Amino acid sequence: MTRPWLAKPIFVLPALAALTIFFLMPSLCTIVMSFSDWKIGQTAGFSFIGLTNYRTLIENPDFLKSLKNTLLLTSLVVPSSFVLALGIALAIRSAGRLGTVWTTIYFLPVTASLVAMSVVWQWLLHPEVGVLAFVLSKFGVTAKINWVNDGDIVLFTLAFITIWQMTGYYTVLFITGLVQIPSTLYEVARIDGARGAFSRFWHVTWPLLGPTSLFVLIVSVIKTFQVFDIVKVLTRGGPEKASEIMLYTMYQEGFAFFRTGISASIATLYLVFMLALTFCQAKVFERRVHYGF
Amino acid sequence: MQKTCTLSVLKVYLLNAFLAGGAIVMLAPFVWMLSLSLKPENEIYTPFIKLLPEVWDFENYREAVNYGETGKFVFNGIVVTGSILLLQYLTIIPGAYVLARKRFRLEKLCFALVLAALMIPQHIAAIPLFMLMGRLSLLNTYTALILPFMTSAFGLFLLRQSFKALPQDLIDAARIDGASEAYALFAILVPQIFPALAAFSVFSIVSHWNDFFWPLLVVSDMELATPPLGVSIFASDEGGNDVGPMMASATLIVLPLMLVFLAARKRFVQGMTMTGLK
Numbered sequence: 001m002t003r004p005w006l007a008k009p010i011f012v013l014p015a016l017a018a019l020t021i022f023f024l025m026p027s028l029c030t031i032v033m034s035f036s037d038w039k040i041g042q043t044a045g046f047s048f049i050g051l052t053n054y055r056t057l058i059e060n061p062d063f064l065k066s067l068k069n070t071l072l073l074t075s076l077v078v079p080s081s082f083v084l085a086l087g088i089a090l091a092i093r094s095a096g097r098l099g100t101v102w103t104t105i106y107f108l109p110v111t112a113s114l115v116a117m118s119v120v121w122q123w124l125l126h127p128e129v130g131v132l133a134f135v136l137s138k139f140g141v142t143a144k145i146n147w148v149n150d151g152d153i154v155l156f157t158l159a160f161i162t163i164w165q166m167t168g169y170y171t172v173l174f175i176t177g178l179v180q181i182p183s184t185l186y187e188v189a190r191i192d193g194a195r196g197a198f199s200r201f202w203h204v205t206w207p208l209l210g211p212t213s214l215f216v217l218i219v220s221v222i223k224t225f226q227v228f229d230i231v232k233v234l235t236r237g238g239p240e241k242a243s244e245i246m247l248y249t250m251y252q253e254g255f256a257f258f259r260t261g262i263s264a265s266i267a268t269l270y271l272v273f274m275l276a277l278t279f280c281q282a283k284v285f286e287r288r289v290h291y292g293f
Numbered sequence: 294m295q296k297t298c299t300l301s302v303l304k305v306y307l308l309n310a311f312l313a314g315g316a317i318v319m320l321a322p323f324v325w326m327l328s329l330s331l332k333p334e335n336e337i338y339t340p341f342i343k344l345l346p347e348v349w350d351f352e353n354y355r356e357a358v359n360y361g362e363t364g365k366f367v368f369n370g371i372v373v374t375g376s377i378l379l380l381q382y383l384t385i386i387p388g389a390y391v392l393a394r395k396r397f398r399l400e401k402l403c404f405a406l407v408l409a410a411l412m413i414p415q416h417i418a419a420i421p422l423f424m425l426m427g428r429l430s431l432l433n434t435y436t437a438l439i440l441p442f443m444t445s446a447f448g449l450f451l452l453r454q455s456f457k458a459l460p461q462d463l464i465d466a467a468r469i470d471g472a473s474e475a476y477a478l479f480a481i482l483v484p485q486i487f488p489a490l491a492a493f494s495v496f497s498i499v500s501h502w503n504d505f506f507w508p509l510l511v512v513s514d515m516e517l518a519t520p521p522l523g524v525s526i527f528a529s530d531e532g533g534n535d536v537g538p539m540m541a542s543a544t545l546i547v548l549p550l551m552l553v554f555l556a557a558r559k560r561f562v563q564g565m566t567m568t569g570l571k
Contacts, residue, residue, distance in 0.1 A: 006403075007395035008387070008474070015388030016403055018444040019410045026418035026425065033420070040424065088315060091308045098309055104558060105316045108323065110565060111554045113503040115521035116543035119528045120326045123536060131325055134342040164319065172566050226414065229505045233525050247416060254420050255510060264420060271417045278412045 027271070034265035040258050053265040063266070065241055066249040069155060073245060074224045076159035077166075081220055084163065085170035086213075090201070092171070093178050103175065106168035114165060118233040121161055122148065148234055151242035158243055161230055166223055170216045177212030181205065211284060218281045225273060246270055326547070330354070330540035337536050353537035354545070361535075362515060363542040366523030367549070373438045373519055374501045380443040381497055386490075389449050390478055393456035394464065407453075410446035416506060423510050437511040438519065442501065448493050451567065455486040488563075495557075495564025502550055520546040 006012065034053055038046035057063045088106060092099045109117070124131050125147040133144070147157045181204065189204045206213075228247045231237060237244035237252065244252075246266060254263030324344070329337060330353050332346040357363045392404060422441055431437040459482060467477035483490065505521040512518060518526060524542055554561045 003396055003398050005398045007397040008391045011387035011391045011475075012403065015384040015444040015449055016406055018384060019406055019446060019449075022422060022441040022443070023410050023413065023418050023446070024406065026421035027413050029421035030417055030419075040420070084315075088312065091312050094305065095308045095312055096305050098312070100558075102312045102316060103562075104555070105319055107562060108551065108554070109319060111499060111550045111561070112323075112547045113505075113521045113524070113543075113550075115503075115505050116524050116546045117322055117326075119524060119539055119543050120322045120329075123329060123540075124322060124325055129338055131321065131342055164322075168319070169565065172562050176566065226416075228416075229521070232505070232509070233528065250416070251506075255423075260420060267417050267420065271413065274414050274417075275412055282412075 030264045030267050031271070033261060034268040035261075037261050040254070040260045049261075053261045054269075056262060057265055057269075062241055062244070063249060066244045066246055069242070069244055070225065070246040073155055073159055073162070073227065074221055076156065077162050077224045078217065078220045080159075081163045081167045081170055082213075082216060085167050085216065086174055086209075088167065088171045089174035089178060090205075092175060103168075103172065106171050108168065109165045110169045112165075114229040115233050117165070118161070118230045121230075122234060125157065149239055151239050154235055154239070154243045158227070158230055158235070161234075162224060162227055166220065169223075170220060173216050173219070174209070174212060177209050178205070181208045214284045215281065218277055218284060222274065222277050222281070225270070225277075323547075326540050326543055329536055330544045332537060334537060350537070353541040356535070356538040357541035357545065361527045361538050361542045362518075362523065363527075363545050365516065366518050366520045366542075367545060369435075369517060369523070370502055370520040370546075370549075372435060374498055376435070376439045377442045377501050378494060378497050380439065381445050381448055381493075384444040385448040385452055385493075386483060387475070387478065388444070389452035390456050390482065392449065393453045404453075407446050407449045411450055419506070419510060426511055432511050433514045433517060435517065438508060438517070441507070445493075445497065448497070451489055451493055452486060455489040456482070459485055488560075491560050492564035492567050495553075495561050496567070498553075499550060499565065 035048050035050060036046050037049050037052070088102075092102050092106075095102060123129075125133075127133055127144040127146050132147070136142075136145070145153070147153055185204050185208070186200055189200055194200050194203050226247065227245060228251070231243055231245060231248045232251070235243040237248050247270065250263050250266040250270065253259045253266060328344055328346065331349055331351070333348055333350040333352070336343070336346055336348070392400070392407070418441075426432055426437045426441075431440070463485065464477070464482065467481040468474065472480075502519075503521060504519070505525070508519045508522040509525075512522060515523070515526060524539075524546055527542055528539055
């Protein structure tokens with residue numbers, strides 16, 4: 001019996017056609033467009049201009065700033081949410097009966113629309129009537145700090161909101177990892193002389209949590225690169241582009257300034273980053289599965 | 294012995310205190326959102342912070358629905374999210390089944406397409422997809438919000454795994470009494486993969502209810518705004534200074550998913566964390 005080229009076309013084709021038409025082809029188009037001078041709405045022909053768009057980008061201080069901001073945001077968010085999530089996960093595991101309640105509370109921000117919550121954060125952080133200003137004034141800090149409109153502070157504010165939103169997600173990933181560590185190993189470690197909580201963590205938890213940690217690390221980098229909503233709603237990249245990040249620059253170039261080619265080349269660079277990370281993630285995922293985790 | 298016992302009790306207390314401190318930060322925005330949404334205007338602009346309003350004012354909610362058109366956003370959100378999920382079921386379930394259980398020559402290629410789509414973030418396809426929608430005169434329609442998401446690479450991947458894990462006997466038995474393959478698939482096999490399907494549904498609902506990027510590109514008509522787009526328009530337009538109604542609107546938009554989460558906590562967490570891949 002020869003195998004057919006395609007089994008049950010009515011079953012598979014809708015899905016594959018939709019993926020190709022709405023996703024793979026457009027993505028390919030983006031890459032091609034990044035080498036052209038095509039502009040949205042342009043009806044006349046366009047020409048391929050090689051790497052010109054990329055050269056323009058690299059020579060543009062605004063883009064470099066956006067790239068720098070993206071990396072800074074990532075370097076602020078990733079380590080802090082990692083440490084916090086791990087700490088919270090370990091605490092929840094030893095917290096007794098209230099563990100589920102804490103997990104639920106910490107996970108709550110993950111479910112909420114960041115656009116809606118940005119509007120709320122705007123009022124929490126309001127320099128005059130915000131809750132934070134009120135709390136700080138109780139501690140004697142009466143200076144009016146403009147959390148969202150001060151160029152030196154705004155990225156830290158965005159980092160904080162991102163950490164607030166995503167830490168619960170990583171906490172749950174860590175808890176899943178912790179649950180899988182066989183309790184007999186702790187028993188063995190105790191017999192071998194690992195008495196304190198710290199030495200148990202160092203000799204058992206940390207090594208066995210390795211794949212989970214790597215996974216959380218990569219996922220958190222990916223998620224931080226995808227930050228967009230809070231920038232669009234809260235700061236619009238401002239003040240003076242102090243909170244402009246890559247995805248927002250891509251959106252601005254493509255849909256506010258209509259420099260399609262430039263926007264497409266930012267998208268392509270973004271894709272290269274994401275592919276590299278996703279590749280690492282897939283490797284880790286394989287290993288997790290391999291370990292039976 | 295006595296000493297270690299009190300020590301460990303103390304440790305549990307300390308841990309819970311630490312977690313409670315963090316929980317306050319986690320909950321603060323939600324509490325403040327609710328609090329502001331129930332306060333009349335003169336109680337909002339004060340430098341003194343009171344959790345509970347002195348006068349409980351539901352006027353904000355009425356205004357959010359009447360002027361802020363929040364009812365419309367929520368309705369649009371339900372239409373868009375629901376249609377996407379339905380279309381995804383119809384494309385993903387048969388697709389994943391064939392990819393998992395049938396042998397054919399283009400199998401590797403088909404699966405490679407799914408994996409490729411799984412690795413590419415949504416934002417990359419945005420510009421050409423936007424132009425495609427424009428060419429088809431679909432901008433500012435429900436179709437533009439729904440059609441691009443009619444299938445999901447992640448769903449195909451996840452359900453393919455689940456279908457692969459089913460025993461062949463079950464599939465043979467389903468076919469033996471002459472039922473059509475489509476009937477057997479939906480009536481007998483789908484219930485078997487319910488956990489994966491539920492997890493995927495949660496993932497799909499949450500991502501599309503909260504999606505902001507794509508609606509922002511293809512919809513400028515307030516009539517068609519999805520929840521996040523609606524709130525953002527409301528916040529930047531006339532509502533910008535109507536804090537009370539704006540908070541009421543935000544509450545109405547955040548609440549549905551939160552209630553689902555509290556009702557089906559386990560499935561929800563599962564759905565969101567199984568998606569580490571995307």
